[in-house]
Amino acid sequence: MPKPQTLLALNWKMNKTPSEATAWANDLKEKLHLGAAEVAIMAPAIDLQALSWFLKDTGVQLGGQDVSQHESGAYTGEISAAMLKDVGAKYAVVGHSERREYHAESSQVVAGKARAALSGGLVPVICVGEGLEVRERGEHVSYTLDQLRDSLAGITISSAAQIVVAYEPVWAIGTGRTATAADAEELCGAIRNALSGLLGEVGGGVQVLYGGSVKGGNVAEICAQPNVNGALVGGAALEVASVLEMVAELG
Template identity: 65%
Template sequence: MSTPRTLLALNWKMNKTPTEAGEWAKALQEELPQTDAELVVCAPAVTLSLVAAHLYGSGAGLGAQDVSAHESGAYTGETSAAMLKDVGAAYVIVGHSERRTYHGETDAVVAAKARKALEHGLTPIVCVGEGLDVREAGEHVPYTLAQLRSSLEGVQPGSAEQLVIAYEPVWAIGTGRTATSADAEELAAAIRGALREVYPDFADGVRVLYGGSVKPDNIADICAQPNVNGALVGGAALDLRSVLSMVEALA
């Protein structure tokens, strides 16, 4: 199987008003060079329509940061997979550590959201990763793989392109601390092995991303690892110059 195309997923989190998001996307559309990497902007739900309009023709894709596990109905404040698909999203982040921590999302909820995304033709970016206490105890590999297996319960993509896994060590998110490229590869390789057990027909083609204080000066080294197929970028995703520098570094 050929090497999966590198994916650079930009997670804006709760940043940028619709006006700011539209201006940013328009500037990206004007300045994004041709690249072998796939770039996806994961914007707040309220900005998705504007971002989609301004990204048109740029080659960059659109993603959401969360999705409801429910189809529709009396779920105030939630956004359905059908809504995200209709506005032009192709990807959706599920199970980000901030959702797990601040909103109490369990592995079962994450799996339900991933299943719902797939039902509507969205590719879920399923996030897994350990906290500092788990890392320091040396339990990061078994912890993360247990979380992965539970978060993929009943998730049945039809091909490698329909699933992305993001390894995000919680202790490295927004802290300035970054796992080494060797750390990223250790977990990515372990995740790949677990995926082979669940999806033996296409596990080697599933993209495994690293997320956690990714910047222009470390992205190339991290993504050069055999089992790392891109990055889920947080803080550095907000600055257009940083994004263009990361695209250049991946080239």
């Protein structure tokens, strides 16, 4: 099966007001020349409307940083898949390590969010990965694959063709400490094998991303690995110059 297209998913986290997002988008639009990689901005929900308007016709995609398990109703503060879809989002990140840690989201909750995203016409970017203690015990592969299986609960093989999986070693997020390309390939390869075992042929076509201190200078080497189909980028996603550098390095 041919390698899936490279996806550069830019996770802004809790950064940029709508006015700052608009200025960023205008700067990007003037300078961006898309290459082989798809570029998607995972922005705060409040920024998506402005980004959708200012980046229309550029080929840049949008995504939410989270999505509710619920379609609608009395869930104050939640944002549904339909809401994200209506402002032009294609993706929704679910199970980011910060959501798992700071909001106590279990893999069962993550699976519910992934199913809700799929039902609402979004592509869930399902995040999995281990902390430093798990890695130092040598249990990083089994831990991550258990998390993956639980986070895919209830997702049918037919809908699984529309998911993305992002491996993010928690010890390498925002720390400046980056897993090597070989580390990324080890886990992304294990994830690929697990997906193939769970989903059959469909699993071979699922995009598997690496996330954790990715930036210009290492993104091309990481994404060149056989089982790495792109990157979930944090800090380096906030500056237009950094994004342009990464796009250029990916060809």
